[in-house]
Amino acid sequence: MQRTKSLTRQMLLASTLAIVSWSGVAQAENAPGMFRSEFLKGNLGWEDVTAKAREEGTVNFYYWGGSDIINLWVDQVATPALAAEGVRVNPVRITATKDTVDVVIAELAAGRGEEQGSVDLVWVNGENFYSLKQQNALWGAFANRLPNSVNFEWDENDPRSLLNLRDFGVETGFQEMPWSGEQYVCSVNRAHVSAENTPATFAQLKTYLEANPGKFTYVKPPHYLGNTFVQSVLYAHNPDGTGAEPYQKNFEELGGAELARLMEPGIEYLKSIEPLLLGGASGKPRYPENSGELDNLFLNSEVHFNCKFGVFGNHNGLITGAYPEQAEEMIFPAGNMIKNKNYLAVPLNSPHPAAALVAINYFSSAEAQASKLKTAGMPVGLDLWRLSDEESAEIEASAPPHYGVTQQQLDDNIAPDTNASLVDVIEATWLAVIERKEDKPLADIVAQVSGELNN
Structure with missing residues (x-):
């Protein structure tokens, strides 16, 4: 009888230790920063990322909300597509990206570290990316690890990779994914000029x-x-x-x-x-x-003139009624029409980092880029030579028309950003x-x- 009680106690102790041990492993796996660490080490497959994204359930997407047609695309195309992957898009439409950058930096300074912030994903480029990078406020080198990274040129020996590897002259370090390519284009009202x-x-x-x-x-x-x-x-x-x-x-x-x-x-x-x-x-x-x-x-x-970023800004202005009926694009200033890319970045303290990666991977698909181009007139950020013939043809067919100039003329007058x-x-x-x-x-x-x- 005494031997039976002793065995029972040993079995209970072993079970308790196993439960405690399993609980500790589970807690370690879910500890803030563990997902980031394992992903950046290459220890997680994409199925692990999508599973965690479904568990997180939401992505807080901060982006400039001044374009009604981009907002419609996010609401009517991107949101349902990501919902099908188990991720609910919470669009946070902002007027100035710098304000969001300031929020991220302030949160980190206040001790809100990994997975404790409010911003999952931010549309960014230039000095705003530079500020996040200078403050060590970025999540890490994720861009070349996503399945749809194959749609971009990353070979530093290929000059066509420049805008993927440098943002306003600053090395991206794969800490942001190209989303769109834009050019500073002026329009003229032909009713007057x-x-x-x-x-x-x-x-x-x-x-x-x-x-x-x-x-x-x-x-x-x-x-x-x-x-x-x-x-x-x-x-x-x-x-x-x-x-x-x-x-x-x-x-x-x-x-x-x-x-x-x-x-x-x-x-x-x-x-x-x-x-x-x-x-x-x-x-x-x-x-x-x-x-x-x-x-x-x-x-x-x-x-009589309107100068802003937008390869298809004239087209968008005409179809929305924001531009006069006789508006056309113009080559100005000749040889100095600044072209760049804009990007999607994940802050270091993103509360739903896996959902952010799944969202970025969707945004980087040829299907999403073609839809964005056709619906919102937002140029593609991926590189056409990296796509299949069918994907390239779909994107080319989705491009809105130009008025008064050709795409070749625009390409012939580009200049890099500062x-x-x-x-x-x-x-x-x-x-x-x-x-x-x-x-x-x-x-x-x-x-x-x-x-x-x-x-």
Whole structure:
């Protein structure tokens, strides 16, 4: 009898230890950061990711919500597709990506670490990606590990991989996935401007405005559309005639004095056209705060031109009624039409990281990209030469039309974006010189604003 009781106690003890041990393993597997660690080590298969994504159930997708047709695509196409994979899309439509970046950085500073944040997925590029990377606020090198990564060129020896591997000159490190490719394209209202009078250079734009004062403006920096206009002016007025080339260097490599020297002719041009811009005759040039305001000015013929990112922006403007009926694209500024890609990134403290990866993998499929292109006029971010013939044909057939220009003409006039480390310095210089009218040598202003940004 005593032997039986002893065996029973041993069996109970063994069972208890097994339960405790299993519980500890389960807790370890579900501990914050464990999924990230195992995925980045290559220890998880895609079926493990999709299973965890279904368990998480939701992806909080933060993205610029200023386009009704993109919002419709997210709601009517992407959301049902991801629901079929067990992931509910919670779209968080924002007006400024920087605000979301600030939220992520603030959460991490407050101790909300892995899987404890609020943002799962963010549409990002340029200085916003640079800020997240500088603050070590990104989830890790996931992009080349997803099944649909085969749709992108990652070979660094192939020059076509540049925009996948560098974002505003900053190495992506596979910490973001390309989502769309865009170009800074201007439209013209043919009801007011003939083909012969359409400017192709900044000198020609100034001549047009001298004859038609007030009929042009650009979005106010630090909005990215305003920054891009300013950058294209700087490229065109590079005193060395090397265009965008020196602006590919980072700030430390280029130096403040050299940046000021390169910028000076362009800044002088911006100062010279101020009286010719919308409202400039009164001494108060009017700079719209965003693309929506500029669209309204263009639609109402208050300005004759509309410059913003959007390879198919003219088409989208026509079908939504946001553009005048006689709007056409134009080649301006010739040789300096900035082109880049935008991306999807996962913050370090994403609360549903597996769901974020599943969402990104869907967004990176040829099917989703073709649908996005056809429905929302949003150019593809993947690389057509990496696709099957059938997939490439589907995407090409989905592309909206151009008006007044050809795709080849757009391709022939591209320029790279400015290095992300220079963007904040350039926009702060614009605010000092153009908005606040600071009357100091440009080198002093650049030194001042760069010092303030680094503090």
